[in-house]
Amino acid sequence: MVVVFFPAVMLAATYTVHVGFGCGFVFNPSSLNITAGDTVTWVLDCGFHTVYIDNGSGACATNSSTFPYSQTFNTAGTYSFHCSVHSACGTGSCSAACTGMVGTIAVANPTATETLTPSETLTPSETVTPSETPTFSGTATETLSPSQTLTPSETLTPSVTATSSQTGTGTPTASQTLTASSTLTSSLTLTPSLTVTPSVTFTGTISPTATRTGTALPTSTVTTVPFKLGMLVPYPNPATGPVHLNFVAGASGSALIRVYTISGRLVRDYYGLPVVAGANEWVWDLKNSDNQMVSSGVYFWIVSLNLNDGKTDKQIGKLTVLR
Secondary structure, three states, rough: OOOOOOOOOOOOOEEEEEEEEHHOOOOEEEEEEEEEOOEEEEEEEOOOOOOOEEOOOOOOEEEEEEEHHHHHHHHEEEEEEEEEEOOOOOOOOOOOOOEHHHHEEEOOOOOOOOOOOOOOOOOOOOOOOOOOOOOEEEEEEEEEEEEEEEEHHHHHHEEEEEEEEEEEOOOOOOEEEEEEEEEEEEEEEEEEEEEEEEEEEEEEEEOOOOOOOOOOOOOOOOOOOOOOOOOOOOEOOOOOOOEEEEEEEEEOOOEEEEEEEEOEEEEEEEEEEEEHHHEEEEEEEEEEOOOOOOOOEEEEEEEEEEEOOOOOEEEEEEEEEOO
16 A cells, blocks of 8 residues: 655635724735735725726726625735825826735735655455354254145036836736846045145354454555634624624644724724634623723724744624624
8 A cells, every 4th residue: 555645735815904993094914925826805804995906017907896895915015005096196007116005915925834755665464264163062953834725626426227118918917126236436535735834943043253464554644724714603693792702723822812993993802812633712891901891883893813833813893893
């Protein structure tokens, strides 16, 4: 048997940019570092805005005033984007020197995360030799249940013989003698029918045994590639009580979670939250930094991960509170 290892595959990621974050003239985040093949989605939070994206050389390649708007970046380079309404570039240029409501995306070529070369070919050797021939001991009994049917048939054949003689002398006198004989021939035939139903019963034990001998196969270990921060979906949303936020991390580390009002005011922040590799959950009790319940409205949260394997990630989301 030959053991084959397959190299890990980089999965494309999707990033979200909030347009008019906190009802201000800003993109959040305003700068992104992504890998070729990743997708960026612009989502409108507040106000009227557009997004103009250059082609990597300062010329406006695409633009949109309809949100959400998504674009996949397949070529490495630095791309500028801006709002044509709230920046100095307007609709004619997408230069990185533009000021106002602007942002940049740095696209890097993907790097191989893991290459495994099998160092040996494993040839399993295994012999199974039964050490004992199964033995059977016991007795077999057979029961015969006869069933016989007799069908009689009888034929009777009658046979009658009659002899008549007449003599006369002198005075006529009638004299008549009748001699009769009867013969009955009886024929009886019996046809037997015999049915036998055998029944065989085995009483005993079967005790096969076998001994397996062979060589154990060596095992190999493949290291998995850590996941990026999974999509964050708060629930319940809208919320009237504690809100649960679940996410998946590819390695252990720590997290920074901040909650903002729609106007951009910091409501609550949590530093140094422990993160484990796999599923994680954070619960917000709907209280601010002064331990008071927040009022109804729309709130934004930002989760930043610093993992022990050196990777970082960030995700932004929105939820509604009803009091």
